[in-house]
Amino acid sequence: MATARHHIERVLRVVAEPAHAQAADASENALIARSWRRCAQRHGLDPGGSAVIQVESAGRVRESRDRGGGWLRTARAGMEKLFAHVADLGYVAMLTDPDGITVDYLGDSAPGSLFRRIGLAPGANWSERFAGTNGIGTCIADRRPLTCHRDDHFFPDTIGLSCTTTPLFDPHGGLLGALDVSAVMAPDARESQHMVRHLVQLYGGMIEEANFLQAFADRWILRLGAAPALIEVAGELLLAVDDDGVVVGANRQARARLRTLAGAGTGADAPVGGHLSGIFRTPVPLLMAHLRNREQLRVSTWDGEDWCGAVLAPRLATAPRAATRVVAEVPACGSALPEPLALLAGDDAHMARVLAQAARLADxxxxxxxxxxxxxxxxxxxxxxxxxxxxxxxxxxAVNCASIPESLIESELFGYTAGTFTGARSRGMTGLVQRADxxxxxxxxxxDMPLALQTRLLRVLAEGEVLPLGADRPVRxxxxxxxxxxxxxRELVAEGRFREDLYFRLGGATLTLPPLRARRDxxxxxxxxLAQECAALGREVALDPAARADLARRPWPGxxxxxxxxxxxxxxxxDGACIGVADLPPSTEAGVLSAPSMPAEPPRAAQPAVQAGEAAAVARPDADPRARLHAALCRHRWNVSAAARELGLCRATVYRRMQRLGIVSPIDQVH
Ligand SMILES: Nc1ncnc2c1ncn2[C@@H]1O[C@H](COP(=O)(O)OP(=O)(O)OP(=O)(O)O)[C@@H](O)[C@H]1O
Structure with missing residues (x-):
């Protein structure tokens, strides 16, 4: 055992070494050396002095306990179990807050006992600033488990102690405090603490996991590990996932292991906020199916590692969320959205606001x-x-005011009575307005509604009645x-192309949808x-991270x-189970006519080269817009809907562009 003088000399020697010597060293020796330097240089402690173990007032401890709330109860349960293993071996167990103050304590704390004399007691503050290097203070400073064994301590009066401590993190990665087991007269050999170290880390992990499961009780939990037989009880990585496959929580191990995957999300909180598809090569529809069926599964991450996974279904009454999903960040209202609107929600604040307003406007x-x-x-x-x-x-x-020929729009909208027209239309027809009654x-x-019709529509809106063509009495x-x-x-109103009074009639409430390039989700x-398209085709296909990143960079004018x-x-x-960059259509430039071209019907397997070639030609920014539109219409035998689908435009836009570019369908030329 080191004498006090030897110990002080050793500490001083290490403190005097250049700092970079242990800077990148992750070993426990280097961790202790860094702590000694911190104590001497940052906290101004003298290794020849004594540890000052302050015992905080009962009020200060209560305040800390109140702040800790529910997690302390869970931690207490874990600490009791841990203590049962070591109590007979002369240890005490402690739970501290993030400042190193002992908020819970198990073991001998009688006044005058050896433990109390050295500062192992309820309320004791083991922060490095006062106590020098020690299990609790150094674990909190370094946020890593450690055994601070005997002369690892900074002050000579603490070198009889052996402390094994693990940090406890909340489900969002924040430090809650530390769990510690300490002995006053530990044997010299460091190996004597190995079993204690395992126990402390085991119970620390259990406390964190219990907190995690509690915090995400209304989410799907994906538990990943290496051993299929133990996965249900001992998965290492925990991910909480919402109904859309977005990661909403990750335990410490999952954060450490997955955050560096390219697709695992970009924020400081990654992989939280990322999507399962950015983490796993396994197609997400398949993953989600396993989640919903609560089956064990085998998955591989994008870096090629295989995992077994087990699933825990949401346990709170609010789940499953498909029926009662609440959109995050809904300002003002904050209430649950009806399901049809909730299905459009993502994590985009603008969209959330629109949907919250829509929910109120529905009735x-x-x-x-x-x-x-x-x-x-x-x-x-x-x-x-x-x-x-x-x-x-x-x-x-639904009435598309731009696509009904002007000559028909009035009769389509308002209908007509028998005898108004001759020939096939002589029997009369109920108009679309009346069908929506x-x-x-x-x-x-x-x-795009012609001005004359705007006047008639205004009457319908103002009076709540429609007058079919040829009728002498309106219908409510x-x-x-x-x-x-x-x-x-508003611009059309300013240009005199839209009636101002109709604008105010229609826009009792205006909802403005954000463009895709501005959406955060x-x-x-x-x-x-992708899931909808895969379901329609009965396929399971994932998107690789490079393809995902490529899509995220595009301007998306359509x-x-x-x-x-x-x-x-x-x-x-x-052809395979994973879409790569080469499978994507060429990107469009903002303002270019064509969105990524898409054959109206998926091309047959024998034709992909031709189709891809066409796609490239259609999307080429320097191609002539008129020629491109004309070519698309020809390809689809002048079926405007099919051409619009290929070009990624709505039918109305195609009609408008045909008009602007002077393209007339041969069908119309015949008449
Ligand atoms: N929230 C959503 N999530 C996923 N896909 C969506 C969502 N909203 C719309 N889409 C898809 O986007 C496409 C265009 O939708 P929609 O026809 O409603 O757009 P629009 O704004 O009315 O278009 P236009 O102005 O051209 O008439 C459709 O294929 C639809 O399935």
Whole structure:
């Protein structure tokens, strides 16, 4: 055993060594050396002095315990179990807060006992600043488990102690405190502490895991480990996952092991916030199916390591979340969204705000105007709004104001009585407005409605009645009117192309959808669309991290529609179980006519080269827009919907562009 003088000399010698000597050394010796230097140089402690073990007041300890809350109860249960193993061997067990103050204690603490005389007592503050290098203080400073055995301590009056300590982290990676087992008269041999070290780490891990499972009781928990037989009880990595496969929690081991994977998320909190598909090569639909069936599974991470996994289903009443999902970050309302709207939610704050407002508008007596760039999901939102309200069982009638020929739009909308027209149309027809009675009338591309019709529509909205062509009496209608336009209606009003009074009638409430490039939940949207497309094809295909990163960099002028088409294209090109960069369509430039081109029908396996070639030609930014549009229409025998799908545009846009570029369908030329 080192004498006090030898010990002091040794500490001084190490403190005087250049700091870089142990800087990168992860060994426990280097950890102790760094602590000695910290004590001498940062805290100004003299190794020739004595440890000052302050015992904090009962009030200060209570305050710390109150702050700790629920986790302390869990930790106490773990500490009792641990102590049962070592009590007879002359140890005490302690639980401290993040400042090193002992908030719970098991063992001899009688006044005058050896333990108490050296400072092992309830309320004792073992921070390095006062006590020098020691198990608790150094573990907290370095945030790593350690055994501070005898002359590892800084002060000579503590070198009889042997302390084994592990840090305890909360489920979000924050330090809760430390769990410690200490002996006053430990044997000289460091090896005597090995078993204690294992026990402390084992119970520390159990306490953290219990906290994690409690914190994420309403989520799916994926437990990963190497041993299939033990995976249910002893998985090392824990991931909490939401219904869309987004990682919402990760234990310490999962953070350490997975955060460096390229696709595991980018923030400081990675892999939290990332998507399972960025972590696992295993296709996410398959993973999620295993999650839902609670089956054991084998998965491999993108760096090639294989894992066995077990699944714990959500245990709280709020789960499963598909039915009662609450969107995070919903400002103002904060209440649960109806399922049709919740299905559109991601982690995007703007979108969350829109959906929260939509939930309130579903049954409000207000017309709703949805604005947003082409393909941002205006019609999908309109449908979800309808499905979320009391009109859900009634009709949802969608009218594309840009695609009905001007000569037919009035009769289509308002209908006509028998005898109004001659020939095949002589029997009369109920108009779309009347068909929506009791339900929702969705007026898409309202900005393209001719001015004359705007006046008639205004009457329907103002008076709640429709006058079919040829009728002498109006018919009452009860409608929820939702309209949409990618154009800014206020600009159209300023240009005199849209009636101001109609604008105010339609826009009782305006919801503006964000463009895809501005959404923060891009990964989630990609996964959702990929899962839908895979389900439709009965395939299980993942997206590799490089392809994901490539997609994330694109400008997406065609928004969600363009993204869907790009994924369809990639699935068509990809033969295996994983989409790579080579399977993706060429990226579009902002403002270029074509979104990633997508064959209307997936090309047959024998044709991929030709299809890919066409795709490249269509998407080439320098190609002539008129020629490209014309070619697409020809390819689809002038089926505008199919051409629009290929180009990633809505039909209305194709009609508009045909008009602007002077392209006339041969079908129309015949008439
Ligand atoms: N929240 C969403 N998640 C995934 N895909 C979506 C979502 N919203 C819309 N989509 C997809 O995006 C595509 C375009 O949606 P939608 O037709 O509603 O857009 P839009 O804004 O009405 O387009 P346009 O202005 O061109 O009429 C559809 O394929 C739809 O399935």
């Amino acid at each position: 409000a007596p207000l017309p709703v105007l949805v604005q947003g760039e082409t393909g941002t999901g205006k019609e999908v939102l309109a449908r979800a709004l309808h499905d979320s309200g009391r009109r859900a069982q009634a009709a949802f009638v 009791g339900g929702t009338l969705f007026l898409d591309e309202i900005g 209608v009860d409608l929820k009117v939702v309209s949409a336009s990618h154009r800014d209606l 891009f990964d989630r949207l990609v996964e959702r669309q 928004n969600l529609r363009e993204l869907r088409n790009a994924l369809r294209f990639a699935l068509t090109m990809c």
